[in-house]
């Protein structure tokens with residue numbers, strides 16, 4: 001119960017310091033970062049939002065191709081770890097920012113593209129998030145969002161703050177198309193193989209949704 005915050009969310013601050021020590025997370029972040037960087041036709045002048053950036057595994061993968069990355073997260077602990085990493089590496093084009101788009105008072109920034117990895121399943125209202133993402137982009141603005149394909153609820157040993165047991169590819173495409181996006185496509189960016197609580201080893205395919213604002 002200590003991981004259940006008063007707002008029902010998972011407390012990512014507690015996991016931040018040790019987040020990058022888990023090789024499954026590092027491998028997933030790097031594979032998805034690479035798939036996103038390949039899927040998005042980014043320009044060197046672009047400003048990109050990484051939503052739910054965590055320790056910046058995806059931000060670090062895309063930042064060399066763009067002008068700047070807003071690495072947004074609702075965990076100060078995650079943002080502090082990312083801040084330490086970018087300072088140590090002398091990286092100047094990743095800006096860690098606190099942002100929780102589930103908060104009605106949040107001010108969504110305007111960007112050229114939005115990327116995200118493994119954050120959607122922690123957001124309750126995905127159709128609303130899709131509309132907010134749409135409002136943050138200009139014509140031609142793109143999204144590349146990675147998350148679990150529908151799973152049985154055993155990806156996380158503790159489902160606190162997990163509002164979706166993955167997503168069906170057609171549901172994701174339809175939801176973002178309904179928000180106004182065009183050319184919504186899904187591919188499998190990576191497959192996580194890991195042991196679940198029962199002791200079984202299971203494969204978890206990671207979907208990558210791409211779409212464009214007309």
Ligand SMILES: C[S@@+](CC[C@H](N)C(=O)[O-])C[C@H]1O[C@@H](n2cnc3c(N)ncnc32)[C@H](O)[C@@H]1O
Pocket residue numbers: 012025028029051052053054055056057058072073074075078099100101102116117118119122123
């Ligand atoms: C599973 S982690 C993924 C982190 C990172 N993208 C990666 O691939 O390693 C999910 C991240 O989403 C963040 N998050 C959860 N809900 C959020 C929200 N409503 N707004 C912004 N970030 C959120 C968490 O703090 C956490 O850093």
